[in-house]
Amino acid sequence: MPLARSLSVTSLSGLEEWDEEFDLEDAVLFEIALEVANKVGGIYTVIQTKARLTSEEWGENYFLVGPYVESNVRTQVELIEPTNPVLKRTIDKMNSSGCKVYFGRWLIEGSPYVILIDVAFTAWSLDTWKSELWEFCDIGVPWFDREANDAVLFGFLTSWFLGEYAAQCEEPPHIVAHFHEWLAGLGLVLCRQRQLPVATIFTTHATLLGRYLCAGNVDFYNNLAEVYLSSYCLERAAAHCAHVFTTVSQITAIEAEHLLKRKPDIITPNGLNVKKFSAVHEFQNLHAQSKNRIQEFVRGHFYGHLDFNLDKCLFLFIAGRYEFSNKGADLFLEALARLNYLLRVNHSDVTVIAFFIMPARTNNFNVETLKGQAVRKQLWDTAQTVKERFGKKLYESLFSVLPDVAKMLDKEDFTIMKRAIFATQRQSQPPICTHNMLEDNSDPILSCVRRIGLFNSSADRVKVFPVIHLPLLPMDYEDLSEAATLGSSLLTTTECTVMGIPSISTNLSGFGCFMEEHIADPSAYGIYILDRRFRGVDESCNQLTSFLFQFCKQSRRQRIIQRNRTERLSDLLDWRYLGRYYISARHMALAKAFPDTYIYEPHEPTSTSGFRYPRPASVPPSPALSRHSSPHHSEAEDNDEDERYDEDLEAEKDRVNIRQPYSVPFKNKISSVQGANLNSDSVATDKN
Numbered sequence: 001m002p003l004a005r006s007l008s009v010t011s012l013s014g015l016e017e018w019d020e021e022f023d024l025e026d027a028v029l030f031e032i033a034l035e036v037a038n039k040v041g042g043i044y045t046v047i048q049t050k051a052r053l054t055s056e057e058w059g060e061n062y063f064l065v066g067p068y069v070e071s072n073v074r075t076q077v078e079l080i081e082p083t084n085p086v087l088k089r090t091i092d093k094m095n096s097s098g099c100k101v102y103f104g105r106w107l108i109e110g111s112p113y114v115i116l117i118d119v120a121f122t123a124w125s126l127d128t129w130k131s132e133l134w135e136f137c138d139i140g141v142p143w144f145d146r147e148a149n150d151a152v153l154f155g156f157l158t159s160w161f162l163g164e165y166a167a168q169c170e171e172p173p174h175i176v177a178h179f180h181e182w183l184a185g186l187g188l189v190l191c192r193q194r195q196l197p198v199a200t201i202f203t204t205h206a207t208l209l210g211r212y213l214c215a216g217n218v219d220f221y222n223n224l225a226e227v228y229l230s231s232y233c234l235e236r237a238a239a240h241c242a243h244v245f246t247t248v249s250q251i252t253a254i255e256a257e258h259l260l261k262r263k264p265d266i267i268t269p270n271g272l273n274v275k276k277f278s279a280v281h282e283f284q285n286l287h288a289q290s291k292n293r294i295q296e297f298v299r300g301h302f303y304g305h306l307d308f309n310l311d312k313c314l315f316l317f318i319a320g321r322y323e324f325s326n327k328g329a330d331l332f333l334e335a336l337a338r339l340n341y342l343l344r345v346n347h348s349d350v351t352v353i354a355f356f357i358m359p360a361r362t363n364n365f366n367v368e369t370l371k372g373q374a375v376r377k378q379l380w381d382t383a384q385t386v387k388e389r390f391g392k393k394l395y396e397s398l399f400s401v402l403p404d405v406a407k408m409l410d411k412e413d414f415t416i417m418k419r420a421i422f423a424t425q426r427q428s429q430p431p432i433c434t435h436n437m438l439e440d441n442s443d444p445i446l447s448c449v450r451r452i453g454l455f456n457s458s459a460d461r462v463k464v465f466p467v468i469h470l471p472l473l474p475m476d477y478e479d480l481s482e483a484a485t486l487g488s489s490l491l492t493t494t495e496c497t498v499m500g501i502p503s504i505s506t507n508l509s510g511f512g513c514f515m516e517e518h519i520a521d522p523s524a525y526g527i528y529i530l531d532r533r534f535r536g537v538d539e540s541c542n543q544l545t546s547f548l549f550q551f552c553k554q555s556r557r558q559r560i561i562q563r564n565r566t567e568r569l570s571d572l573l574d575w576r577y578l579g580r581y582y583i584s585a586r587h588m589a590l591a592k593a594f595p596d597t598y599i600y601e602p603h604e605p606t607s608t609s610g611f612r613y614p615r616p617a618s619v620p621p622s623p624a625l626s627r628h629s630s631p632h633h634s635e636a637e638d639n640d641e642d643e644r645y646d647e648d649l650e651a652e653k654d655r656v657n658i659r660q661p662y663s664v665p666f667k668n669k670i671s672s673v674q675g676a677n678l679n680s681d682s683v684a685t686d687k688n
Contacts (some may be wrong), residue, residue, distance in 0.1 A: 026174055028061045028591065029054070032117075032158050032187060033180035034150075035231035036066025036075050037106050037114055041321070042270075043180055043205055046248075049273045052110030054581040060084070060113075065158055067150075068102055068116040077114060079104040088164045091115070098122065099157065109273060117161065119153045129156045133186075136193055139237060140345055147183070151234060155186025162187070163196050173197060176586050182208055184622070185238025192241040199593030201585050202242035203268060206236050210255045211326075244589040246581075249510020265586050269514055271497050271578035274570045287500075287563070291315070298353060300376030301369060301434075302464075304426030306659045307458050308351040312486040314552060324444035328506070329358065333445070335544040336462050337452035342549050343461035350552045352462045355484075356445060362435035367435045375424055382420040388412050431455050433466050485559065486551060493527075500558075500567030502526030504547060507533055507539075518572060521615040523547075526566035565616060 031054070047064070055062050060083075072080070082088045082103045091101045095510050100118035105111045129152055141148045158177075164175050177190045178201040191198045239245050239260040247264045249251045257263045295310050320327040335353055343350060361488040390408050397403035432455060445466040449455075456463045485495035486503065492504035493511055505512040505527065513531045515522050522529055528547040530540050552560070571577070590598040608687050 001179045002278070024058060024061065025125070025174060026171075028173065029058050029176045029178065029586065030063050030065050030162065031178045031180070032065040032184045034067055034154060034183045035180070036064045037072050037116065038069050039072070041348055044206070045272075046270050047180065048108050049271070049583065050575055050579060051106065051108060051112045052273060053575045054582070055110035055112045057583065062112055064112050064114045066114065066116055066153060066467060068100065068118040072105075073102070073116065075109055077102075077104045077116070078107060082113075086165065086168045087115075089168045089248070090161065093164055094161060094167070097333075099160075100163070102462055115161070117154070117157045119150055119157065122153060122157060125156070126153060129153070134401055137142070137237065138236060139189075141234075148234070154184060155190060158184065158187035158196075159190035159196070160197055166197050174590065174597065176201070176589055178203065178582075178586070179238060179242075181205060182233070182235035186234050186645070189234070189237045189241050191684065197593075199244075199586075199589035200242045200248065201244045201589050202238045203246045204235065204239065204252065204256060204260070205248050205270075206252060207255050207259050208233065209253075209259050209498060231390065237379060243592040244585050246585050249506055250513045252413060255418075258421045265588060266581060266661075268581040268585060269510060269573075269578050271573050271575040272494060273605065274498055274574040274576075283646065287619075296376065297373070300372040300374075301591060302430050302456075302463075303372050303375045303379075303424045305430055305456075305458060309349065312349055313351045313353055315353050315355070315484045316548075317355040317357055317484050319487075322358040322360050324448075324660055327358070330448065330675075331541055332520060333408045333448045333452060333454075334541050335548060337454060338541070338545040339552070340454065340460055340462035341561075343544070343552065344459065346550065351460065351553065352463050353464065356464070356466045360443065361438040362437050362443075363438055366431050366434055366436055368428070368431045372430070373582060378423060379420050381400060382416060386416060432456060432464065451487055484550075497527070497566055498570040498573055500570070502551070502562055502566050502619065504528045504530065504544065506530040513573075515569075519569070524562075524616050525569055526562045527569070543545070597618060 031047065032528075033043060033047055035047060037043070051064065079102055082091060087103070091103060094101050097407045100121040102116040102321070104114055104116070120199050126149060130141055130143075133152065141152055143149075162175065164176055166175060175196075175198045177188065177191065177198045179185050180203050182204070185202055186202045188202055191200055201313075236259075239256065239262045244265045245256075245262055246266050246268045248268055248270050250267060252682065253267055293311070298310065298313070299306060316408050318327070318329060318332050324330055330356075338350070339352065343352070345509065386409075390413070390648070394405075396404055396410075432449060433446065436526060437446065440446060449464060449466060454460060454462060454464050484501055487493055489499050492508075493505045496503035497511075503526065505515070506515060507516060507529055515527045518531055519525055519527065530543055530547075530549075532540050551559075583683045587598070
């Protein structure tokens with residue numbers, strides 16, 4: 001059986017190989033964020049998955065700094081005594097001065113050290129620190145803004161900690177402090193204001209004003225030049241004070257340049273730790289297993305109205321925070337309504353079931369939904385009872401004569417089955433939502449469902465499950481993702497690609513821009529990218545409907561081949577490769593903060609840098625010979641003999657010019673002090 005895809009990845013544009021590495025033996029890295037061991041949003045995933053690679057690079061000199069949240073610490077952190085004498089003196093000094101600082105290991109891959117600061121314990125200093133912030137930085141924070149108050153407390157405590165650490169060092173320290181998002185950015189501002197010997201990096205994953213404008217239905221990206229910031233905020237101050245300013249995508253870089261008035265020095269795309277499989281198509285088998293489980297849920301939900309073929313069902317999902325417009329739920333629902341019309345007028349036998357994983361305020365499960373699962377369980381139990389009775393009769397008859405199978409089922413068996421079938425009769429339509437919504441009348445998704453008329457009727461070829469909560473399903477989010485045929489998160493679809501799931505994104509997302517730059521034909525690899533920057537809403541909706549309709553017209557074999565291609569792209573998103581951008585940012589910061597020790601040599605970018613995945617040899621993916629690319633035989637109607645396909649050969653063609661990912665220097669045993677051959681302006685220009 002062929003082995004899984006290799007660790008090699010393509011060479012991304014704008015980042016040259018380094019001839020020599022930095023000497024990190026005497027340097028220490030503090031990565032600071034409010035989502036260290038504290039899951040709030042997507043930044044938690046970025047920090048958690050990147051920690052292993054960073055730990056390998058920095059060894060014992062890498063520390064994550066975050067807030068102390070007792071409920072999270074109990075399950076995620078092993079509290080221990082620090083082994084670093086300088087760090088131990090620093091923590092002891094702060095604890096004796098009225099703070100509460102904890103030290104331990106975060107129980108994730110890489111087991112990095114974490115320093116957790118109890119923000120609430122020093123809340124008594126809030127007014128004093130606010131006054132100091134206004135006096136020295138001209139930044140005012142309203143008293144009623146709890147989020148900003150937490151940012152003030154956390155910022156002053158982290159800068160206090162960094163200053164105390166520098167004071168405890170016997171020799172001049174080389175400290176790198178990497179701050180994520182504005183909630184942690186005040187610590188960076190204070191480090192520069194107090195002139196601490198710290199190389200600072202500030203990363204914004206999405207600008208604060210950008211989040212608000214997008215959530216407010218503002219045509220934000222097409223009117224960036226007209227947006228004006230009237231006063232400084234914590235985020236803008238952190239961006240301007242940092243030695244190195246980074247964003248996670250080219251679209252966020254444009255956003256930051258207009259709103260924060262600073263062009264990013266380098267773009268650091270988000271990645272994941274890609275799981276490898278022992279066999280090439282093990283992920284296809286996982287998809288089949290998860291799909292069977294979700295089919296069982298659908299059988300129960302649609303009992304009495306199960307008039308469609310589950311084997312011809314396509315499962316779509318959209319996930320994220322419940323931001324109706326910002327996360328693209330409005331566009332997705334409108335496209336589903338148009339898709340429903342196209343499938344009906346074309347007499348398609350395909351049924352689309354769309355899940356909305358967007359938790360909202362509910363008070364309980366829907367009674368009809370629970371009843372459906374109970375009915376399904378009852379039918380299963382009935383089938384098992386009849387099977388046992390049939391098996392016993394068959395076994396007993398085998399001792400005498402060849403059994404007459406037609407007589408194995410008696411009248412009592414038929415009575416049991418008829419009773420079970422009659423129990424599935426239903427007068428009402430299947431419920432739209434799986435839970436009772438607290439604000440049913442004003443809920444954006446349910447209101448849109450009522451407007452477009454998707455009520456899961458028998459005539460509808462598109463069924464919807466709005467605002468579903470996963471505890472009702474017999475699977476977690478990852479299992480549901482594996483079961484899906486297509487993922488649609490109109491802002492980020494990194495997780496889908498890593499799991500080999502075709503997905504829909506836009507050119508207003510970092511993921512979409514990244515894939516457009518590095519793939520010659522993204523849709524052939526299962527990455528459908530909507531043009532939202534230069535089209536109106538109706539045009540984008542028509543484009544999304546076209547993507548969905550073309551996807552529904554694919555045969556089962558075509559979808560399998562497309563999943564294989566999508567899975568191969570996961571190499572592009574592995575931290576083993578994308579982590580080098582963060583490494584470059586840290587080298588750049590060290591060179592700017594400590595120019596006498598670390599040398600920074602700019603270079604002119606070459607025109608030949610970068611590599612684009614070529615258009616696949618078989619497009620559209622409709623081959624005849626793909627036996628080893630599928631865990632099951634394809635359906636008879638899928639036998640297209642006009643095109644041949646070899647999965648291994650095509651995969652090898654995709655890996656032309658691929659090089660090995662970056663290997664980090666373990667425990668910093670590097671003798672060179674030469675800087676990375678990177679220029680901040682050239683990097684920002686070439687990144688996606």
